[in-house]
Amino acid sequence: MSFTKRFLPAVAILGVAALTAGCAGGAPSESPGSGPVEITYWLWQDDATDATWTELAEEFNSSHDDVEVVLETIPLDQYQNQLVSSAMNGTGPDAARSKDWWLGQFAPEGAIADLTPYIDGWDASDDVVDSLWATGELPGDDAVYMLPHQYTTLYLYYRVDYFAELGLEPPKSQQDLLDAAAALTGDGRYGIDVRGGAGGQDQWLAWMYAGGASVVDDKGEVVLDDADAVTVNEDYLSLVTDLQAAPPGSITAAFADVKTNFVEGLTGMMIHHPGSLKELQGVFGDNLGVIPIPTGDGKPGATLGSMSGNVILEGSDKKDAAWEWISWLSEEPQIEKMSASPQGQLPVLESVISSDAYTSDPQLAVAVDAIRTAKTWPALAGVAELAAKEWNPLIQQAFQGEISSQDVLTKMADVLR
Amino acid sequence: MTSSTLTEAVVTGRPAPRRPVTRRRRPARRGSIAPLVLLAPAIVLVAVFAGYPLVRSIWFSLNDVSVFTGVLDFVGFENFASVIGTAEFYPTLGRTAVWTFGAVSLQLVGGLCLALMLNNRFPMRGVYRGLIMIPWATPSVLVALMWKWILDPNNGVLNQWLLGTGIIDAPIEFLSQNSTALPTLIMIDVWQGIPLFAIMILAALQSVSGELKESAQIDGCGPVSVFRHVVLPAILPTILITTLLRLIWTSNYVDLIFILTGGGPGTSSTTLALESYLTTYKASDFGSGAAYAVIQALFLAVFIALYVRLTRKDANR
Numbered sequence: 001m002s003f004t005k006r007f008l009p010a011v012a013i014l015g016v017a018a019l020t021a022g023c024a025g026g027a028p029s030e031s032p033g034s035g036p037v038e039i040t041y042w043l044w045q046d047d048a049t050d051a052t053w054t055e056l057a058e059e060f061n062s063s064h065d066d067v068e069v070v071l072e073t074i075p076l077d078q079y080q081n082q083l084v085s086s087a088m089n090g091t092g093p094d095a096a097r098s099k100d101w102w103l104g105q106f107a108p109e110g111a112i113a114d115l116t117p118y119i120d121g122w123d124a125s126d127d128v129v130d131s132l133w134a135t136g137e138l139p140g141d142d143a144v145y146m147l148p149h150q151y152t153t154l155y156l157y158y159r160v161d162y163f164a165e166l167g168l169e170p171p172k173s174q175q176d177l178l179d180a181a182a183a184l185t186g187d188g189r190y191g192i193d194v195r196g197g198a199g200g201q202d203q204w205l206a207w208m209y210a211g212g213a214s215v216v217d218d219k220g221e222v223v224l225d226d227a228d229a230v231t232v233n234e235d236y237l238s239l240v241t242d243l244q245a246a247p248p249g250s251i252t253a254a255f256a257d258v259k260t261n262f263v264e265g266l267t268g269m270m271i272h273h274p275g276s277l278k279e280l281q282g283v284f285g286d287n288l289g290v291i292p293i294p295t296g297d298g299k300p301g302a303t304l305g306s307m308s309g310n311v312i313l314e315g316s317d318k319k320d321a322a323w324e325w326i327s328w329l330s331e332e333p334q335i336e337k338m339s340a341s342p343q344g345q346l347p348v349l350e351s352v353i354s355s356d357a358y359t360s361d362p363q364l365a366v367a368v369d370a371i372r373t374a375k376t377w378p379a380l381a382g383v384a385e386l387a388a389k390e391w392n393p394l395i396q397q398a399f400q401g402e403i404s405s406q407d408v409l410t411k412m413a414d415v416l417r
Numbered sequence: 418m419t420s421s422t423l424t425e426a427v428v429t430g431r432p433a434p435r436r437p438v439t440r441r442r443r444p445a446r447r448g449s450i451a452p453l454v455l456l457a458p459a460i461v462l463v464a465v466f467a468g469y470p471l472v473r474s475i476w477f478s479l480n481d482v483s484v485f486t487g488v489l490d491f492v493g494f495e496n497f498a499s500v501i502g503t504a505e506f507y508p509t510l511g512r513t514a515v516w517t518f519g520a521v522s523l524q525l526v527g528g529l530c531l532a533l534m535l536n537n538r539f540p541m542r543g544v545y546r547g548l549i550m551i552p553w554a555t556p557s558v559l560v561a562l563m564w565k566w567i568l569d570p571n572n573g574v575l576n577q578w579l580l581g582t583g584i585i586d587a588p589i590e591f592l593s594q595n596s597t598a599l600p601t602l603i604m605i606d607v608w609q610g611i612p613l614f615a616i617m618i619l620a621a622l623q624s625v626s627g628e629l630k631e632s633a634q635i636d637g638c639g640p641v642s643v644f645r646h647v648v649l650p651a652i653l654p655t656i657l658i659t660t661l662l663r664l665i666w667t668s669n670y671v672d673l674i675f676i677l678t679g680g681g682p683g684t685s686s687t688t689l690a691l692e693s694y695l696t697t698y699k700a701s702d703f704g705s706g707a708a709y710a711v712i713q714a715l716f717l718a719v720f721i722a723l724y725v726r727l728t729r730k731d732a733n734r
Binding site (some may be wrong): 080081084087088089090105106109110111196197198247248249250251252257260261264266384385388389390392393396397399400402 | 483484485486487569570571572587588590592593595678679680681682683684687695696698699700701702703
């Protein structure tokens with residue numbers, strides 16, 4: 001037998017074996033009695049330079065003999081795609097960070113586990129702000145699919161010096177805000193960015209909720225296109241269509257553009273959450289004002305709240321270990337540490353919220369006070385599609401006057417129905 | 418003399434041309450597995466990384482896909498009927514054609530002009546030839562971010578310059594108006610794609626015989642005639658193959674559009690490839706997303722067939 005004849009089949013077999021070995025990288029199964037159970041946890045980082053998540057994982061691994069967590073960080077803009085794909089292929093993590101508006105997509109399909117039995121036996125459950133359990137539930141279902149972890153509520157920033165210059169009072173009603181936006185606009189300055197680009201749906205829904213509109217009624221029926229909502233939406237659209245009070249490019253602007261415009265003094269108001277508070281306080285000092293988002297009648301009302309919680313994948317065969325990790329994350333010391341980190345949001349525990357760190361700063365207190373009345377995106381199956389795909393083109397068409405306030409809301413409501 | 422050359426000589430009355438004597442390789446013994454073994458890694462790679470996704474996409478397009486359970490419910494051509502039936506389908510198809518043919522035709526013209534310039538002798542020619550590849554070599558994400566900064570209506574250098582020189586009195590919202598979004602994206606893609614055309618055509622230009630050009634000039638041809646009758650026929654195969662490849666790549670190219678406009682404002686810059694991505698991953702509708710992809714693949718199959726035909730001719734030459 002020649003060398004070639006002997007050599008080639010061996011090479012081919014090795015090559016195919018190497019390829020198939022590379023493709024067959026399934027999750028290792030739990031090996032009983034051989035060290036800690038290893039679980040995989042997926043997360044996105046709001047600040048990739050911050051080491052808080054790594055530190056928490058190291059702390060957990062050193063203090064737990066039975067479970068070892070491995071973090072896998074995925075950029076937020078690819079996160080949902082990858083979670084969906086991995087769930088579909090059965091290659092997902094054991095536990096994962098999740099946003100509240102993904103639940104309507106994940107939970108009804110059986111992709112994430114019902115955490116209610118675990119929560120019932122969890123000592124710290126009484127410390128969670130009661131109203132926040134709803135952020136992990138589906139409409140009309142008492143089961144909890146997501147454990148609250150980090151929360152945020154939206155409010156309004158305004159430039160104190162700009163308002164003083166024009167003799168304006170901080171707006172209480174949405175009509176006040178429209179008037180202020182019109183007054184601020186001129187000489188290269190504008191009232192407020194409408195953020196029609198990526199992520200703008202949260203700012204818009206905060207305005208809608210504050211104006212008295214709802215996405216669903218008490219029975220769970222979609223009412224996003226009722227008469228009240230159409231009026232509130234018309235006011236929002238009028239910032240561009242009638243008042244021209246938004247800067248150029250605002251109908252496609254994402255948060256980076258909106259923040260740049262506010263920081264550089266191009267706009268006098270901006271809707272956002274405490275994630276930007278420290279930075280803006282540093283930039284503006286006493287010239288920064290923070291107030292609740294103006295409501296329809298000027299009285300206290302709702303705003304949008306957004307929960308980043310933790311879920312356990314139904315496909316995981318290490319659910320108990322995964323629960324140990326995510327419940328540990330939501331206990332007081334860890335919540336305190338995460339909320340105080342550069343990428344921290346509002347804590348979800350009464351014991352932490354009532355601490356000095358969250359009550360002494362009146363500007364931060366605007367967001368904290370809103371926790372109990374804020375409303376989230378309802379956990380409907382269509383919310384992910386509306387927020388990630390349909391909202392941008394629809395609202396941009398409305399800003400350009402191509403479709404009416406009624407039509408745009410009807411199209412959005414149809415996605416949810 | 419073989420029988421065929423003998424016949425030829427008889428019919429034409431001229432001595433048959435002498436065919437070059439080539440040593441014939443001994444044909445591989447029937448049943449030898451050596452060729453298959455040598456090809457096996459390539460076949461496995463193509464099957465795993467191209468064949469399987471292709472077949473899976475086609476299968477998905479014929480099914481209603483549950484994204485989390487992976488359960489498939491066969492629906493035949495319903496997904497195709499559904500996507501073709503939407504009011505946005507034909508406008509999206511039209512935009513895809515404008516995007517693809519607009520960008521590639523301008524790249525071809527620009528690349529040809531640039532190649533002709535670079536084919537002349539001038540100081541530091543080698544440096545310039547290297548520098549022009551920078552746009553092509555820059556990652557798409559960086560290109561998108563760079564142009565986003567340049568075109569920003571409030572802080573971008575282009576608008577600042579236009580306002581400063583008095584050419585305009587209000588900033589142009591290049592990426593936020595229906596009328597300008599797609600043309601702006603096309604111009605950015607042209608900027609990025611011209612270097613490839615230029616380098617490919619330059620390589621072809623350098624293989625054009627100088628003697629032929631000189632002969633044509635002696636025969637009275639001007640520069641235009643020399644280009645038309647000598648240079649162009651020589652570089653045409655390269656132009657055609659590069660154009661076909663760019664048509665395929667550009668129609669599939671979503672990074673730039675996704676980062677700069679997300680398909681907006683409204684749907685004014687949404688192409689079939691972007692719609693396929695958004696439908697699949699943002700709306701989690703794998704069946705309809707795959708249907709968009711298959712429709713696009715059917716259109717591209719025409720270009721692929723032309724490409725294969727051209728390259729086969731080239732190989733047989």
